[in-house]
Amino acid sequence: MADVTAAERTVLRVARPWLGRLVGAGLLAAGTELAGLALMATATWLLITAAGQPPVAALTVAIVAVRTLAIARGVLRYTERLAGHDAVLRIITEVRARIFATLADRPARATDRSGDALSRLVSDVDAVQDLLLRVLVPGAAAGLVAVLAVAGAAAISPPAALPLALGLLLAGVVLPALASALTRRTAARVAPLRGALAVDAIDLTAGAADLAAFGATDATLAKAAGRAAELARLERRLGLVGWAVDGAGVLLAGATAAVVVLTALRAGTSGTLVGVLAVGTIAAVESALALVGAARQRTQLDTALARVAALLTDAEPAREPAPAAGEPGLDHVSVTYRAGAAPALDGVTLRLPPGRKVAVVGPSGAGKSTLLAVLAGTVAPDAGQVTGAGDPHRVGGLFADAHVFHAPVRDNLLLARPDATDEELAAAAGPAGFLDWVHDQPAGWDTEVGEDGGQLSGGQRQRLLLARALLLRPEVLVLDEPTEGLDPGAADAVLASVVAATPGALVLVTHRLRGLAEFDEILVLDAGRVLDRGRHTDLVARPGWYRDQWQTQESDERGYLSLGAGT
Numbered sequence: 001m002a003d004v005t006a007a008e009r010t011v012l013r014v015a016r017p018w019l020g021r022l023v024g025a026g027l028l029a030a031g032t033e034l035a036g037l038a039l040m041a042t043a044t045w046l047l048i049t050a051a052g053q054p055p056v057a058a059l060t061v062a063i064v065a066v067r068t069l070a071i072a073r074g075v076l077r078y079t080e081r082l083a084g085h086d087a088v089l090r091i092i093t094e095v096r097a098r099i100f101a102t103l104a105d106r107p108a109r110a111t112d113r114s115g116d117a118l119s120r121l122v123s124d125v126d127a128v129q130d131l132l133l134r135v136l137v138p139g140a141a142a143g144l145v146a147v148l149a150v151a152g153a154a155a156i157s158p159p160a161a162l163p164l165a166l167g168l169l170l171a172g173v174v175l176p177a178l179a180s181a182l183t184r185r186t187a188a189r190v191a192p193l194r195g196a197l198a199v200d201a202i203d204l205t206a207g208a209a210d211l212a213a214f215g216a217t218d219a220t221l222a223k224a225a226g227r228a229a230e231l232a233r234l235e236r237r238l239g240l241v242g243w244a245v246d247g248a249g250v251l252l253a254g255a256t257a258a259v260v261v262l263t264a265l266r267a268g269t270s271g272t273l274v275g276v277l278a279v280g281t282i283a284a285v286e287s288a289l290a291l292v293g294a295a296r297q298r299t300q301l302d303t304a305l306a307r308v309a310a311l312l313t314d315a316e317p318a319r320e321p322a323p324a325a326g327e328p329g330l331d332h333v334s335v336t337y338r339a340g341a342a343p344a345l346d347g348v349t350l351r352l353p354p355g356r357k358v359a360v361v362g363p364s365g366a367g368k369s370t371l372l373a374v375l376a377g378t379v380a381p382d383a384g385q386v387t388g389a390g391d392p393h394r395v396g397g398l399f400a401d402a403h404v405f406h407a408p409v410r411d412n413l414l415l416a417r418p419d420a421t422d423e424e425l426a427a428a429a430g431p432a433g434f435l436d437w438v439h440d441q442p443a444g445w446d447t448e449v450g451e452d453g454g455q456l457s458g459g460q461r462q463r464l465l466l467a468r469a470l471l472l473r474p475e476v477l478v479l480d481e482p483t484e485g486l487d488p489g490a491a492d493a494v495l496a497s498v499v500a501a502t503p504g505a506l507v508l509v510t511h512r513l514r515g516l517a518e519f520d521e522i523l524v525l526d527a528g529r530v531l532d533r534g535r536h537t538d539l540v541a542r543p544g545w546y547r548d549q550w551q552t553q554e555s556d557e558r559g560y561l562s563l564g565a566g567t
């Protein structure tokens with residue numbers, strides 16, 4: 001068969017996760033054909049031998065073989081259909097989802113008339129099913145059966161294998177190529193014509209009243225009828241070529257069998273085995289002729305597949321660049337906490353060059369804390385690469401379960417940088433909004449904070465933890481909800497000063513979407529996947545979780561402020 005086309009390659013790329021199942025179906029199909037071939041050959045041997053009336057015992061093995069092969073053929077055919085359809089239905093589900101995503105996302109184009117789009121979703125996607133089930137699987141099976149049939153013939157009569165190989169070559173390669181050459185041009189016109197006819201049907205029904213009002217009904221109907229007639233003419237032509245090629249196939253099977261029989265007889269092969277060869281040859285050539293059907297089908301699929309592929313190419317998500325060598329970050333990282341559970345992170349890529357400010361947002365349970373844990377090295381990924389993890393001076397900061405020690409403020413802070421001077425402590429506590437409180441305490445830096453900061457208010461405790469994270473000054477500062485527990489005004493001020501005081505990269509996990517306008521990138525996570533990513537202005541401009549959440553938070557905040565103003 002001809003080379004794989006670009007459209008077929010695109011479809012096969014989508015099908016890749018299920019290729020194992022397809023190969024299984026191909027092997028089962030080959031098994032079915034072989035069982036059929038062996039059944040014919042054994043039954044022939046049995047009939048010819050039985051005609052000589054030998055003792056029944058001499059036939060027992062063949063009788064059992066015939067029964068077994070007959071049953072095996074049915075079972076194999078059934079499992080092949082099951083396996084093939086199982087794989088293909090999974091693949092076309094993915095194809096449909098991707099096409100739907102493309103059609104739903106992109107601005108409507110003039111060519112995206114709804115009838116045409118519908119036709120694509122239905123009949124063009126069926127082309128993917130046909131490519132896999134009627135071309136790929138039987139094609140591969142027929143190739144395998146042909147090779148084994150020639151080997152079998154060679155075992156019975158070596159000289160007879162040559163004409164059989166030649167017949168199979170004609171049936172499986174030459175005839176299919178001829179069939180597709182004869183039908184390609186006609187087939188290419190069929191799919192667009194069907195699309196146009198679907199659009200006509202929509203226009204004629206949805207626009208019936210307007211067509212009548214402008215007196216255009218007859219002309220539009222005539223145009224549609226013209227297209228329908230043209231479609232019928234093309235399909236008739238395809239049918240005629242099909243019948244001619246099928247006839248040639250039958251002739252070829254007979255001719256090959258005749259040459260094989262003559263060759264075997266001339267080589268002195270026994271009469272019984274010559275009979276086996278004759279019937280086996282016909283069965284093998286017929287099985288190779290499946291490739292004619294496959295090739296014809298393939299040419300009919302060309303146009304439809306190209307249209308599907310165009311939408312699939314659109315749908316392929318832009319590949320996020322992986323972090324540069326040595327640069328901290330994630331490269332297609334996935335994490336699953338428990339076997340069988342949905343992944344908490346699913347193929348997340350994140351680059352963190354110096355100075356980059358990234359926010360991670362998303363609904364509860366989306367995987368935000370897991371992302372930070374992987375970056376910090378406390379959770380190992382199941383797949384993908386993490387750089388910089390495990391060294392708090394490369395990636396460190398404030399994590400969800402941070403602890404405050406029963407010790408003075410100073411000791412709690414020095415945990416991050418044991419040799420820090422009081423000036424450095426102040427430089428970290430300032431942006432965290434903690435410095436004023438320290439200065440107000442009689443014991444200053446030596447103020448005791450109690451067990452897990454029990455003598456601090458929730459807000460002060462949070463500011464202490466944030467100051468400790470800032471003192472660390474890692475290459476990538478990670479902050480999990482650093483302003484949790486602060487009132488909205490304080491939260492905004494603290495976030496702004498923290499961002500200003502962070503020269504390196506920053507990864508901020510937050511529920512609050514205010515103050516992210518300056519961030520280089522915002523990752524919207526949901527169920528472990530990056531749902532969307534971009535700057536604040538991009539994300540609020542397009543429909544989605546981020547915009548909805550932003551609008552809700554803004555109106556809540558306005559309510560909060562007006563309540564405050566009223567009191």
Ligand SMILES: Nc1ncnc2c1ncn2[C@@H]1O[C@H](COP(=O)(O)OP(=O)(O)OP(=O)(O)O)[C@@H](O)[C@H]1O
Nearest residue numbers: 337338343344362363364365366367368369370371
């Ligand atoms: N240690 C763990 N063991 C098992 N499952 C976990 C663990 N940590 C998190 N998960 C699960 O992983 C998923 C992601 O959780 P994660 O805490 O990363 O989400 P999140 O976006 O930070 O949520 P939130 O905003 O509520 O803090 C959730 O389904 C959660 O139940």
